[in-house]
Structure formats: structure tokens, C-alpha cells
Amino acid sequence: MWTCRAGFESHLFEELAWAGASPRMLGEVLVESETRPSEPPVFAxxxxxxxxxxxxxxxxxxxxxxxxxxxxxxxxxxxxxxxxxxxxxxxxxxxxxxxxxxxxxxxxxxxxxxxxxxxxxxxxxxxxxxxxxxxxxxxxxxxxxxxxxxxxxxxxRQRMRRGADSPSRAAMKLEEALVNLPFEPGRGEVCVDLGAAPGGWTQRLVARGARVIAVDPAKLMPELAHHPRVEHVQESAFAYTPEEPVDWLCCDMAWRPLEVAQLLAKWGRRDWATHLVANIKLPMKDKNPLLLRVRHILTEEGGWQGLTMRQLYHDRDEVTVTAHRGQ
Structure with a gap:
């Protein structure tokens, strides 16, 4: 038996059907299957x-x-x-x-x-x-x-606490993604945060001791803009090129999913980052076919390994992907 976000039962059902797991709707947010697929369902x-x-x-x-x-x-x-x-x-x-x-x-x-x-x-x-x-x-x-x-x-239902000083709920998505990883950004590591403004993800990365290159034409919240471990690069995420490889690439941009996937694939292909945590927005109805294309772009074209793709509790019309390079 699988649980999912309300309104996403049909997407989970379709995933299980594609995997030959013989799914059946049990009711709102509940779907059952005869077998457990080898690949964890994205929407479960x-x-x-x-x-x-x-x-x-x-x-x-x-x-x-x-x-x-x-x-x-x-x-x-x-x-x-x-x-x-x-x-x-x-x-x-x-x-x-x-x-x-x-x-x-x-x-x-x-x-x-x-x-x-x-x-x-x-x-x-x-x-x-x-x-x-x-x-x-x-x-x-x-x-x-x-x-x-x-x-x-x-x-x-992995509920994360939103800090009183958090500029947006986006920080909770990053916190939940990191909970499910065997490691996380640590003291002294360098993270690039694409589409960083107003700074929800940057704030949480800095709190872990990391140094953050926040890339966004828009302004960051004042306490981040003047933080000694934050470098704000005010340009498009699609135009930005790092001076040297970094430890983590983070991305939570409200942008077209295939274009974001191509951008993340470029970072993997060029070995610009070791670890990846990103959100892919899914405003369309046919979500599963698009996710197949995103998976192909990230792994086959970008060379990202150990890819996970999940709709986490704090995700809405989106999924969170994690991956790594060269490990």
C-alpha cells in the first residue's frame, strides 16, 4: 500500500501500472499494488x-x-x-x-x-x-x-519546522531532501544556489556552515546579502559559470522543467559540482512522461549518478531530485 499527496493518486497509479505492479485505487491518497517496483515510485x-x-x-x-x-x-x-x-x-x-x-x-x-x-x-x-x-x-x-x-x-509525512526568520517555505523542501540523504552540506563546503532569491535555501546552507554562491538577478534578504559566507552573483542561473568546481549544486527555480534539467545536466557533464539537490516544477497534466525525459537528461546527458526523484511532503506541484558525480 502506498500513500501520496492528495490529487496525485492518478500519477502514482500510472507509475505503478507502467512498472507492471497491478495497482488499484484504495481511496483518497491511498493506492495498492500487487508487487513493489524495483524503482521507488516518484509520487509515493x-x-x-x-x-x-x-x-x-x-x-x-x-x-x-x-x-x-x-x-x-x-x-x-x-x-x-x-x-x-x-x-x-x-x-x-x-x-x-x-x-x-x-x-x-x-x-x-x-x-x-x-x-x-x-x-x-x-x-x-x-x-x-x-x-x-x-x-x-x-x-x-x-x-x-x-x-x-x-x-x-x-x-x-516528514514535517519540517519553518524558522521564524525564514524568507519562504522553500527552506522546508531543502531540509526534507537532506534528511533523506546519508550526508549533507557541511562546514567549509561550497554550495551554488541557482535561483536563490529571496534566500530560503541559502539561509539553511549557511546555517550548516557552508559557503554559498547565491545566483539570482533579484535581491537576497538583507542579512544574507551581507553575510560573510554568502557571495551574491546577480545574473541569470543559465548564464552563470563557476570559477572552479563546487561541492553542492542546489536549485529551486520556478522555470520550465526541461530547461532546468538541461541546465543541471550541463553542470554534471562539465563536472562543476559533486552533489545535486534540485526541485523540478510540474505544472502540466502529463507528469510521468515528462519525468522520464528529465531522468534521461540528468543521467544520460548529464552523467549524474545515484539519481533519486521524489515528491516530498513539502513539495507541491513539483518533485525533488538528488544525485552525485564520481562516487
Whole structure:
């Protein structure tokens, strides 16, 4: 079973169908498939192998204990990270209290040494992520090895905190992308931020200790424009050429997707950057065919390796891509 952003069910369904996974719509933001594709679906927030599916009443609280007992019988062995979620839709979100009650009922019946409390350690600990999905009329329990999980957040909803001084919500997209990478921009590394203004991504990179070359004809927020580790180049991202290769190329431009892909491919082809984090805007209806072209441009023409392409929780009509060169 897969979760996605509301309104993107048909795109996720199409991806799974193209992969021969025999998908079926379950309801708003939920799609199931018979198999798990070898390539993670772009529009999936999370995916779990369903072990138990039980009907539920409108009010789940009185049934939580009985449902928990039935769920215990099918829990996987070993160390577990146990979470609950509801579909990210108006109808699903109204069931949040029921999901919390069921989670607590299951937790109360498990030995403490079966549960890994530090979710961020799940992959290195070899734990299994167990998700309890409370949806209208049904409760599902599923699992996925943490090392294979698309997200370690319940239902794939990786909420990031927006700082009070953040100039835009764009910073949360970068934060979420970096959470899912095994490494991130660090102290002393050089990052180029294409289309930087007003400075959401630049701000977060500087906070990590990086030096940032912010490329944008528009102005940055004042505290960034005068920051000692920020160099503002006021020209088009398409015209800019770095003086020497940099560690990270970051890009969140509201521009035509194929032109942005060609620009990112140029950086890869010329070995101008080692790591890539970028957003590709998708205002069109036929998103999957365009993403195939973007993937081809970045990998075959640009030489970027280890490409990931995901619609993250903080993405809207867009996807986030990450990649690297020469590793």
C-alpha cells in the first residue's frame, strides 16, 4: 500500500501500472499494488507490505484493545519502530485521535525491548518499520525494512519546522531532501544556489556552515546579502559559470522543467559540482512522461549518478531530485 499527496493518486497509479505492479485505487491518497517496483515510485510518500487489514467502526476507541490483540498476532519479529497515521485527506485527518489510541494500545502490549524509540536510528539498527494506517472503515497494519523505507515518518509525512526568520517555505523542501540523504552540506563546503532569491535555501546552507554562491538577478534578504559566507552573483542561473568546481549544486527555480534539467545536466557533464539537490516544477497534466525525459537528461546527458526523484511532503506541484558525480 502506498500513500501520496492528495490529487496525485492518478500519477502514482500510472507509475505503478507502467512498472507492471497491478495497482488499484484504495481511496483518497491511498493506492495498492500487487508487487513493489524495483524503482521507488516518484509520487509515493511511503510504501508498506500489508500484513493485516481489519474493518473498523466510525468510533475506533472502544475497539482499540481488541484490534491491538489481533494486530499483535501478525507483527514481524525483531526490533520494531511502531507508528500510526491516517490518510492525508480531510476525512482521514479526522481519525487522528483513533490512530493515536490504536498505537498506544499496541505499544502497551509489546515488551519495551522490542521497540526502538530513536526512529532516526532505524536504518543503522536494521529495524523494521511497522505502520498502523487508520482509514475510513478500515485499519491496516504493514511493514517495511527501515533500510528500504521511502520515509521514516508516519505515512511519509516528514514535517519540517519553518524558522521564524525564514524568507519562504522553500527552506522546508531543502531540509526534507537532506534528511533523506546519508550526508549533507557541511562546514567549509561550497554550495551554488541557482535561483536563490529571496534566500530560503541559502539561509539553511549557511546555517550548516557552508559557503554559498547565491545566483539570482533579484535581491537576497538583507542579512544574507551581507553575510560573510554568502557571495551574491546577480545574473541569470543559465548564464552563470563557476570559477572552479563546487561541492553542492542546489536549485529551486520556478522555470520550465526541461530547461532546468538541461541546465543541471550541463553542470554534471562539465563536472562543476559533486552533489545535486534540485526541485523540478510540474505544472502540466502529463507528469510521468515528462519525468522520464528529465531522468534521461540528468543521467544520460548529464552523467549524474545515484539519481533519486521524489515528491516530498513539502513539495507541491513539483518533485525533488538528488544525485552525485564520481562516487
Amino acid at each position: 510518500r511511503t510504501g508498506i507490505r500489508v500484513l493485516t487489514s481489519l474493518p473498523s467502526e466510525q468510533n475506533l476507541d472502544p475497539m482499540a484493545g481488541a484490534l491491538a490483540e489481533r494486530i499483535l498476532d501478525t507483527l514481524p519479529k525483531g526490533m520494531l519502530v511502531l507508528q500510526s497515521f491516517t490518510p492525508d485527506s480531510p476525512e482521514g485527518n479526522r481519525l487522528a485521535d483513533e490512530a493515536d489510541a490504536l498505537l498506544e494500545a499496541v505499544r502497551a502490549r509489546l515488551p519495551a525491548d522490542r521497540l526502538l524509540e530513536e526512529t532516526w536510528r532505524a536504518r543503522e539498527a536494521g529495524a523494521t518499520l511497522v505502520e498502523l494506517c487508520v482509514a475510513p472503515g478500515v485499519v491496516m497494519m504493514g511493514e517495511v525494512p527501515a533500510r528500504e523505507a521511502l520515509s521514516l515518518s508516519p505515512g511519509g
